[in-house]
Amino acid sequence: METAIAFWNILRKDIKNYYLKPPNISWGIIFPLSWTLMQLIRSQGNIEIIDLLPGLMAMSVLFGTTSMLAVTITFERRGRSFDRLLIAPISVSTLVLAKILGAIIFGIINAFIPVVFAAFFINLSGINWAAVVIAVILIAATCALLGLLIAISAKEVFEAQTFSNFFRFPMLFLCGLFIPIEKLPAVLKPISFCLPLTYGTDILNGAITGSSIFNAVFNIFIMLVFVVLLFYLCHKNIRKKWIL
Amino acid sequence: MSIINVTNLRKLYGEFEAVKGISFSIEQGEVFGLLGPNGAGKTSTINMMIGLSRPTSGHIRIDGIDAIKDIKKVQKIIGVIPDENNLYGEMDGFDNLCFCASLYGMRKAEREKRAIQLLEQFDLTKAGNRLFKTYSKGMKRKLTIAAGIIHNPKILFLDEPTTGIDVESARQIRELILNLKKQGKTIFITTHYLEEAQRLCDRIAFIVNGKIVKIGTVDELMEDMEAGHKIKLQLGSSIKGMKEALENNFSDCRVEMPDENSCLIISKEPIALYPILEFLNSKGISVYEAKQIKPSLEDVFVKITGTSLKTKKERVEK
Structure with a gap:
């Protein structure tokens, strides 16, 4: 019960302090909206909105979650308020789950803005x-979790932003969001299959447009493997880098 | 009964040895001070005890629990006040306290009641609904302390509690620490203010370059210094050139002249003042004032460690 109280209050504080702030709400709405419009204008009517939807949803989640978590945690680390969480009688796993859940909820909401x-x-x-x-x-x-992994390695907010972009922009072009994977140069295809977003976008493509590379169950399994692996890496790195 | 036992504690940061195998124990209900200059290893020691840092080697037992293996159990019974005011700037005072209480599993009604009580105790009730970032330094420090004790911990760790705040706030904080001691809390405090340590601590350990060089009560630490007696005389005119004559006449005394119109008479035995006054009078020198100089904890620290706790800036300010 004590852990549940701590967990809920960390989540509630993050949502109230970071995710519900006007700049983040506007970012969550304006960013996917502007990308939708850009794609529609660029295609001059040759692309159906339904074909754009999987890529836009995946991109909205990618940008919303990675930037928020990397920046907010680095910000808390710098102000040393994060130390309060590390010296509280809650496990590192509980702390990681509470911190990422806010970002996950924010990402889910972002994903459905293009749908609306x-x-x-x-x-x-x-x-x-x-x-x-x-x-x-x-x-x-x-x-x-990728955002958290970035936050663990960054000391300053600008570093977190730089590292985030280093991961995000290649993913934008390599994961089949707007350029189908089969059209990528042969040398880039293996990289594409090493990225979790490829499999997530493939599920969305299958569910929305009916065309996908892999079976949905296989994609879900690979995504779950990525979740477990990233969670393990975050947990290990927090213990190694934050509890010196 | 010892509530904290630290044995051969070491901490290496790469090649640099910040803490060099220190050992000490703290009794239940005791205020224990760890004193040392900046970079002596105080914060490294406290961080290892509270679970913010892992010892390279050594043992820490807190209330019978192995603090290295079971740090989460230890964290339930300790309160930590870090050297920085690290509450959330975008939250008000009341919400900050409630949030900190929630980390210890306190229920809503209980934490709100405690937050109101602490805001009142720390004279922050009016500021309770103001954002933390708008607080003055003293107010921030007080709220940080309140956050550290909101879950009513058995043991309290205070890292430099009064550094960088105004005199009145510092006085209030010292009073509060004494009140907590009266309530039976065990308090571990690090500071580089000797006067503060002298006023608050039952026992003090001097740490220099990662090593504890002396531990004892204030009286025990003073014993070394009080082996001698020192009297300062304020004179009507200069006694330049009379140092030798004075020392020849009063063979158990040593004379020092800190400035032109004063002198220090130092002796291992109690100093008989009248013959000295008579001697000076016979030389036509008036004595306006005679003051016994008692050694301060700083003198003890300087004598033991050969270094001063105050920075150059602090000495100039003084």
Whole structure:
């Protein structure tokens, strides 16, 4: 019970202090919206909105979660308020889960903003929503953990932002968000299959447009492997780098 | 009964040995001070005891629990006040206290009641709904201390509790520490203010370059210094050139002249003042004032460690 109280209050504090701030809300709405419009204008009517939706959803989660967690944790580390959490009688696992859950929720909300806009223009009734929800949760979890991994390595907020971009922008082009993986140069394809977002986007493609490279169950399994692996790396690195 | 036992504690940061095998124990209900200049190893020691840092070797037992293996159990019964005011700037005082209480599993009603009580105790009730970042340094320090004791810990770790705050706030904080002692709390305090340690601590350990060089009560530490007697005379005119004559006449005394119109008479035995006054009078020198100089804890520290606790800036300010 004591752990649950601590867990809930860390989550609540993060949502109140960081995620519900006007700049983050506007970022969460404006960023996916501007990308949707950009893609539509660029395609000059040749691309269907439904084809853009998986990439836009994945991208919204990627940018929302990684930047938020990397920046907020680095900010708390710098002000040493994070030490309060490290000296509280809660396990590192509980702390990691509480910190990433806020980012996951933020990512999930971000993911559905393009869907809300798309609903005004196209019929979304043929979408496999169960698969979409699973994919969004898994993408948000992997991206949040990636953000945490970045935060562990960064000492300053600007470093966290730089490291985030170092991961995010290659993922944007290598994970099949807007350029199909089969059209990538042969040398880049293996890299693409090493990135978690590739599998998350593939689930979304299958659920929304009906075309995917892999079976949904396989994609979910690979995503879960990534979640466990990233969680383990975060846990290990926190103990190594933050408890000196 | 010892509530804290530290044995052969060492901490290496790469090649640098910050703490060099220190050992000490603290009794239940005791205020124990760890004193040393900046970089002596005080914060490294406290960090290992509270679980913010892992010892390279050695043992720490707190209330019978192995603090290296079971640090989370230890963290339940300790309160930590770090050297920096590390609460959340975007939250108000009341919410900061409630949040800190929640980390120890306190329920909503209980933590709100305790937060109100502490805000009142620390004279911060009016500021309770103001953002922490708008507080003055003294107010921030007080709220940080309140956050450290909100879960009513058995043992309290205070790292430089009054550094960088105004005189009145520092006085209030010292009073509060004494009140906590009266409540039976065990308090571990690090500071580089000797006067503060002298006023608050039952026992003091001097740490220099990662090593504890002396431990004892204030009286025990003073014993070495009080082996001698020192009297300062304020004179009407200069006694330049009379040092030798004085020392020849009063063979058990040594004379020092800190400035032109004063002199220090130092002796292992109690000093008979009248013959000295008579001697000076016979030389036409008036004595306006005679003052016994008692050694301070700083004198003890300087004597034992050969180094001063105050920075050059602090000495100039003084």
